[in-house]
Amino acid sequence: MSPLAAVHRLATGAPADLEHCPFMPTYAAPTVQFVRGQGTILWDRDGNRYLDFLAGLAVVSLGHAHPEVAEAIARQAHTLVHVSNLFATEPACEVALTLDRLLGGGGQVFFCNSGAEANEAAIKLARKWGGRGRYAVVSAYGSFHGRTLATLHATGQPQKHEAFQPLPEGFRHVAWNDLGALDDALDSSVAAVLLEPVQGEGGVHPADEAYFRGVRRLCDERGVLFMVDEVQTGLGRTGRWFGHQHFDVVPDVVTMAKALGNGMPIGACWARRDVAGAFEPGDHATTYGGQPLAAAAARAVLKVMERENVPARATTAGAQLRDRLASLPQVREVRGLGLLVAAELEPPLDARRVAAGSLRAGLVVNAVSPSALRFAPPLMVSDGEIDEAVTILAQVLAEEEIR
Incomplete structure (x- = not known):
């Protein structure tokens, strides 16, 4: 047993066997139990070291246990944890102001706890803004917008829908990067178009610049909201503060989560002030949204991100x-x-087998499709860590190739 594992067992008692943890089977059975992280490095309960090139699904963008974020959480936990959204708190106000500034100003923010909830808020806002008879949301095949019933139907992956039918009405899907298909779908019942700048869960497929600009033009012509899902792409991940900024497009609604709290559960839906004004008190709510503990983490995250210029680092x-x-x-x-x-592998290599082999070798990535691996390391990743990760992957690929 390694010294790290011995210390962990001494402090916490013998950990439960993974196969005996009473988790619902909504994920594949875990094979590793992580107990500590620092920057881009994770350690499991046996003391094995891993390079984390998934960052909790693009969440831990400043790395694990970032000292300024940890200190902000600890300080807030000793100060004020929750008062409800019947009252204002300083951290939430500051985060809202910063997000509005990074998005160009002129908007308002609704805080929630996750990306799915941010998209749920956007969908409800679109319906309220559209009014009776204008309720439909158009999204793209291959997209991913969440696992609630509404965001699941907005997700353009029909194979994920079948087990949960009937899903809420008012959603339709068109081909990705196909402006003509979108044009044909925009009838008088449509309130909004919802797209990702990069289809992350769909295989890491960026939008074409001309496509996103064309979507903005069509939405303006038809009086339809253009809503951009930045849950995975937001806050520096793509090399700009938000992915849509690569395309010189200004959306009406932007959703985000993941990187905002660097692991603390917080999401946000930003909308132009005139659009946000469609909501009235009682139209939408969440008990924990923007609560001081999560907002204090987000405030620290944004401060570090701006100081370190994380978009430039990501580029x-x-x-x-x-x-x-x-x-x-x-x-x-x-x-x-x-x-x-994403790295698309030469056939017949199986991305899931390669991801599993990489994990055994000390590299955390995931198979975003049967043939592609996704990489989303912390934005503070070093050159040496990138070289080490690719060296590990090269060895795993070579081993898989000769099987």
């Missing part, structure tokens, strides 16, 4: 990661923006 590190991945003979394509990257 530079992302270019290095893509170049290194593209040099591997088993990789047929590398795509993405900033530090949201």
